Amino acid sequence: MQLGIFAKTFPGTDPHSVLTRARDAGYACVQFNMACAGLPSLPSEIDDAAIDRIVSASSRTGVKIAALSGTYNMIHPDASVRQDGLQRLGAIIAAAPRMGTRLVTLCTGTRDPDDQWRHHPENADSSAWRDLILSMKQALAIAEAHGVDLAIEPELANVVSTPERARQLIDALASPRLVVVLDPANLFERASRQGLRSIIASAVDMLGDRIAMAHAKDRGPDGSFATVGKGVVDFRDFIARLKHVGFDGPLVTHALATAEAAEVSMYLSGILQAGEGAES
Template identity: 55%
Template sequence: MKLGIFAKTFDGSDPAAVLRSVADAGFASAQYNMACSGLAPMPDTIGAEQAAAVAAGAKGAGVEIVAVSGTYNMIHPDIAVREAGHLRLEELAKHCATMSTGLITLCTGTRDPLDQWRAHSGNDLPDAWRDLLEAMEIAIEIAERYDVDLGIEPELANVINSAQKAHRLIAELKSPRLKVVIDPANLFEVAPLDEQRSIVSSAIDLLADHIVMAHAKDRNPDGSFATAGKGVLDYPHYLGRLKAVGFDGSLVTHGLAAAEAAGVAAFLQGIVATGEKR
């Protein structure tokens, strides 16, 4: 596995400087966010020079841009908000080749009108699923047009809130453009160790053929998020299951402070190295 980190972990609006920080902290890949170029995370417009600067910064730092964040609320209750998101997704996809990446990560969305990462009772209703299918069909058309893949992530607060729903979505849409980003800390809040391991194992086994990137954060005992290695997530088990299904992509950490980055890189590398020696 290649260790990666969210580029926006590090302050700055110069991609060369931000990606140098990624490399200096011990990471070989990054999930990029256009905020690291001084733009909105989902800009209305990306200049050709701005896109080229991302690739140049990555090359100079020796860092792979494994993905670019393209999250917007795909089932927002206001259809105009969804449509604006689709337009921004196309603008991002249009520049992916120049930025030397072929994967855009998505947010499958929530009926909450204010926060795309907040759960809502309407997420489990049939109309939410219908709207997600419509939004994903638009996103897939964009992906086909610009030769990029789309990464969906099971997330408790979103309409795709389990591995089973992610599998269902893939089965219904039948598009090779649709991939999975797996983050075990998004699959449970509070769970006994045996239950946690079962949830993580089942998700990885079910989605194994579609996983293109893995995330690395953690959960505190009270269910709040924590920095990878500082919570209750069984990382040897998680990474062992990924290895068992043949995953060899990037393990991308996030939800941490820049000052913690080097320590998290050492923690993850230690587990990966131990697993490889078994």
């Protein structure tokens, strides 16, 4: 596995500075956000100069662009907002191969009109699923034209809230371009240690053939998100299970302070190098 980090962990709008700090903290790759190049996170267009700056920064630092962030609310209650997000996603997808990646990450969204990461009771409505199917079909058509994979992530607050829902979407769309980002901290809010191991094992087994990237953040006993190694997730077990299903892609950490980046790198590198953890 390649150890990575969200580029936005490091402040700034100069790609070379951001990737240098990622490298110096011990990371081989990043999940890149266009805000790190001085653009909106989801720009309406990406000019050649911006792409060249990112490519040059990656080459000079040796830090690979593992994925680009292309998140927008794919089931926003306003269809015009969804359409604008799709157009902007298209710009990200078109630029991705030129930046050395063929993976773009998505947010399946929520009916909340103001926050794509906030739960809304209407997420469970059949109309939300229909809107997601339509949005995903449109996005996949663009991705297929550019040879890019789109990664959904099970998130408790989103319409794809569980591994089961992710599998349902994959099966419904039947596109090899639809893949998964798996973050163990997004699979539960509170769970016993044994219960959590079971939740993670089930998710890895269910989605193992589609996992293109793993995320690494943690949760405290109270359910709040925490820095890797400071919560209840057993990352030795998680990483061992990923290896067991043949995953050898990027393991990308986020939800941490800039000052914690080097410490987290050492912690995760130690696990990766030791190869410890249960696989049963």
